[in-house]
Amino acid sequence: MVTYAPVLRIFRRYSKTASSTVILIGSGVIVGWLLDVAPLKSLLPGLAAMKFNTALCFVLSGLALGLFQGNESQSSRHIGGRTCAGVVAGIALLTLIEYGWNKNLGLDQLFARDNPSVTPHPGRMSLITAFNFALISMALLGFTQTSQRSYLIAQALTLIVLIIVILRLVGYIYNPQSLYKAGAFSTIAAHTAILFLLLGTAMLVHRAEYGLLVLLPSDSMGGVLVRRLLPAAFLAPLLVGWIEMMGENLGYYNAEFARTLSTLSTTVFFVLVIWWTGYQINRVHSTLQASEAHHHRLLESAPIAIVNIDSSGLIQFVNAKTSEMFGYSPQELIGQPVELLLPERFRQRHAHHRGAFFADPRTRPMGLTLDLAGRRQDGAEFPIEVGLSYSQTAGGLLGMSFINDVTERNQRDFELRESESRYRRLLETAPIGIVNIDEQGVIQLVNAKTSEMFGYSAGELIGQSVELLLPTALHTKHVHHRASFFADPRTRLMGMGLQLAGRRQDGSEFPIEVGLSYTHVGNQFRAMSFINDITQRKQAEAEIHKLNAELEQRVIERTARLEALNRELEAFGYSVSHDLRAPLRGIDGFSLALLEDYGDQLDAEAQGYLRRIRANAQRMAQLIDDLLKLSQLTRQPMRQEQVDLSALAHEVAMTLKSTDPQREAEFLIESNLTTFGDAHLLRIGLENLIGNAWKFSEKQPQSRIEFGCLEQSNGDKRTYFVRDNGAGFDMAYADKLFGAFQRLHSMNEYQGTGIGLATVQRIIQRHGGQIWAEGAVQQGATFYFTL
Amino acid sequence: MGNTVILLVEDNPDDEALMLRAFKKSNIQNEIVVARDGVEALDYLFGTGSYANRDLDYMPQLILLDLKLPKIDGLEVLEQLRGDQRTRHLPVVVLTSSREQEDLMAAYQNGANSYVRKPVDFVEFMQAVTQLGLYWLVLNEPPPARKG
Structure with a gap:
């Protein structure tokens, strides 16, 4: 039961104020006796004086209560309190003995002398007062015990005192004349009664959270009702009775009507109280119902299966997700052992676990059990994750299990691991260096090729600035590049012009080609650079360049040689056409001259020879001409x-x-x-x-x-x-x-x-x-x- | 008679002999002056060197010019004589063994009046010389001489 702290605080404050008031008034009376001041003795004019012993007992009781209100652990206060209570008990018991045995033990006027004319036993408190103080003192001693039982007894004794004084006070209200009846030894004077009321209530509420009154400061519906209705229950009948009596006394109506009025008023009062109580309970009930419906919906719409079992392992409750997950209807599950939901091989072990759980129930979050499987009605198994909790209910301890089907998650995990592993393999077997850096240029990841290329181990690179991999001369420029890349990250393919130099651990430099891309890790950008060692390509390019230059040179040389040859050929052709023909002309010409000028001196055979010489010369001229024509063909454009x-x-x-x-x-x-x-x-x-x-x-x-x-x-x-x-x-x-x-x-x-x-x-x-x-x-x- | 000289510029003595024989056979009776290289030809034309005392008022009626000559070749001779006021209008027939297009073009470029290739067959050669003589010495009206 939850205690409502503000109520409790009010009670404590009341308790202190009341006990102080009692001490103050009691002390006033004592002073009145000691100084013989009549108004102080009787408190109100016309009332009988309060006996000295009575006042002393009030002061001591108030003191005792005040001492108990302090810190309980302070034993000195407890001893003081008990002593006070003990003195009160002594006075009360001795007074009771005086009454019982009709003896004067000298106690009555031990401290102050009373006017002997007023009462048969001057200075002696009334019998009821002595009885009350006996009860009060015992109750005070009871409060010093911390057991529930002694609180109960103490409160019961206090209640008896309260009932007695209230009875007397009501009598005074209904019959004011009785206030002034002097010296009634069997009654309690009005002021004494009021002090008892104050003291008793103070005693009752100063430990309200224990014993009989536990409901009073409670936060529960019951507590609220009690706090609201108790004052009404006290005052309403009192008021009704008073009105009834007053009317009758004044002669407005007779006793019969008064009785009827009283009954009716009481009936109306109770009807109203019951009605109000019913309304309040109804209101709270519907709130509770709504709350329960809400909780039910919460359970039913939960994306995890919730199963409640009792201590013998029988299912008491399942939610909708359980049915969906395991393929049983709720009716098929309620009352069945929870092991029904597990594969055969887990059942024995689970029953054992279950026993251990109920022996020492504790909440266990999900995800701590590994490799547990559920079993569907169709026999199919699936991986599950189970969280445990418990609840103490009217029907005994309930175990609550929260079950998650992790098939998809396992699959996802598997795929993720697979993908991760694929990515990792890709990374590690890539024939190019891959380096990821964060926005500060700090290396976050490198692959094997990078290590091989630069001569650092991965451990030596991760956490270092990426400029470590560049020649010092390029550092400033690269920091700028990096900043502008992160300002506007875009994928840039390799071979798009970014050629840099890399620097190995041993300080040697080599040409690299860099491609860039980017990725997100959380909300952070990562730049991914792909690095290709292009040393060989550069060498090949240089080689090609050299070969090309050589080839060109060779072509130039060859062309020059060919041109020279051509020129020679032309010169040759010219000389052939000019110089070879001249002798032939001579041969032909002089042969003809011989034939013409000396033909008569030559016989036919000689002339024939000369003609052959001429024919050959001419044929040779023809050959030369044809040859020249042929060479001209190739030279003409x-x-x-x-x-x-x-x-x-x-x-x-x-x-x-x-x-x-x-x-x-x-x-x-x-x-x-x-x-x-x-x-x-x-x-x-x-x-x-x-x-x-x-x-x-x-x-x-x-x-x-x-x-x-x-x-x-x-x-x-x-x-x-x-x-x-x-x-x-x-x-x-x-x-x-x-x-x-x-x-x-x-x-x-x-x-x-x-x-x-x-x-x-x-x-x-x-x-x-x-x-x-x-x-x-x-x-x-x-x-x-x-x- | 002085203006009927034919200047034959020819370094080959065989060709010279055959030429003279052809002239004779063709009944061309002009005085033939033979220059055996380019220098000699220019000396004759401009009255220099061994021809220092020649009367330059008398210029050859026809120049037969071989291209391939010692010292100064035929094309240069042609260029020089065409460049000089005194010899600019002299008829020059390039008579050569060359059939090269370049020679042909260069000859006309430098102001040759005609280009004749010496045939190997002497019969043809003589016909060519005969026709040349007929044309240049008989039919052709030469430019007016400076004197007379």
Whole structure:
């Protein structure tokens, strides 16, 4: 039962005030006796004087109570209190003995002399007063004992005293005349009664939290009701009775009506009290109901299963989540042993645990039990976490268990661990250095590659400033970089231009490339840098650079050599064309001079020799000319223009025909063949090819020379051909056809220098094409070329 | 008679002999002055060196100029004589063995009036010389001489 502290404080204060008042008034009376001041003795005018012994007992009782109100542990106060109470007990008992044995023990006027005319025993307190003081003194002694029982007895004795004095006081209220009846030895004077009332109530409430009155200062509904209703229960009947009596005495109504009025008033009063009490209880009850409903909803909507069991392990209560979690309805569970919810293998152990718990119940939070499993109605098991608590109820001790299904959490934990491990593996096996820093630039994480790259162990790096990994010269710059990155964190890929130098533990530096990203840890940014040692790449780049430079140099040198060669060749060509021809001219010229001037002195044979000399000189001149033409072909710049090959072939054919109009020759030239190329060179090419065909078919009775284009194209190039029905050639020598000065026929058979096809090949090659030939001896020849 | 000189600039004695023979055979009877290198040709034209006492009022009616010459080559001779007031209008026929396009172009560039390639076949050579003589000595109207 909860004690309501403010009420208790009021009680204590009342107790002190009342006891002090009693002491004060008692002391006043004693002074009155000692100084013989009548008004002090009787307190109120007209009342009988209070006996000296009575006043002394009040003072001592008040003192005793006052001493007890102090700190209980102070034994000196207790001894004082007990002595006071003991004196009071002595006076009261002796007085009672005087009454019982009708003897005067000299006690009555021991301290003060009374007026003998007033009472039969001057100075002796009344019998009831002595009885009351006997009870009071015993009660005071009882309060010094701290047991519940002695409090109960003390309070009971005090209550008896109170009932006696209230009875007397009510009598005085109803019949004021009796106040002034002098010397009634069997009654208590009004002032004595009031002092008893003060003293008794003070005694009752000074330990209100114990014994009979425990309800009074209580915070409970009962306490409230008692505090509210008690004064009414005292005063209302008193008032009703008084009104009834007064009315009757004044003659407003007779005794019968008075009785009726009294009964009715009492009935109304009780009805009102009961009604008010019922209303209050109802109000509290509905509040309690709402509260209970709230708690019920709390239980039912709790995301964990809640199971209450009694001390024998039988289920008393389950909430909705329990049913959902285990697949049983509440009806199926209530009254069943709680082990029903556990897998077979746990049951025995759990019963044992349960016994231990009920023997020493204590609250245990969740998460301290490991590897516990629940069992569903369908037999499926799932991991659970259990918290325990207990509650003492009217039905005995209840164990309360709070059960959480941790399947998902375990799964999550597992996945998290898995993910963590994956991430860790990734980190550790990454072929690049990974370093995480916080906003202050302090290294939080490094992977194995970083250690390998920089020569520090992970432990030596974590907690250090990231600038440790950079050359001193870069520190200031890097701190700036870092600040601007955290001000605006964004992912920057590697190779986006941030190339730095790293510094190893041994002080050596090496080129690195850094990519950046960021992550959050809590509400903090972390920069993640990805570091690549690009030493090898730099070396490779330098190597490539060097090779390129060398290559370029070599190209320049080679070009220069080629140009020099070209110039030499030109000089050679010039000298050939100029210098080699002059002697030939001399040979020819002087041979002719011999023939002309001395022909009559030479016989036919000599003249024949001279003619041969001339023919050879001329042939050599022809060879030189052809050779020069060939070299000029390669040196002349190429032009690109639309060339009508058909027209060119026609012109060539016409020229050839005009050299021998009598010859039976047929030209079959496909029309509208055009291409892009150098018209001058292509004319020379066609002149040679068609000229060859003309030459090698001259022995046929009917020459047939074709020029055309094959249907199928070879890529973006077309294949042309020149075909004749002439002497043909042996395919075994096909590869020799296009060599300079290569001839497959004797001079006697066919004229020629052997330069023609070499020239054609060079022209076609300069146009990016190819040339080849097919033929057979006396079967004609076909020359193909692509453009 | 003084203005019927043909200046033959030719270093090859064979060619010179054949040329002279061709002139003779073609009945060209002009006086032939032979210069055997570029220097000699320029000496003749400008009256210097061994021709210091020559009367420069008489200039050759035709210059037959080989390109490949000792000391100063034919193209330079041509350039110098075209650069001089006295010889600017003289008909110059480049007579050479070269068939090089560059030579041909350079010759005309420097003011050659004609470019003839010496054939190896002497018959053809003689025909060429004959035609040259006919054209330049008979048909062609030379620019007016400075004197007369």
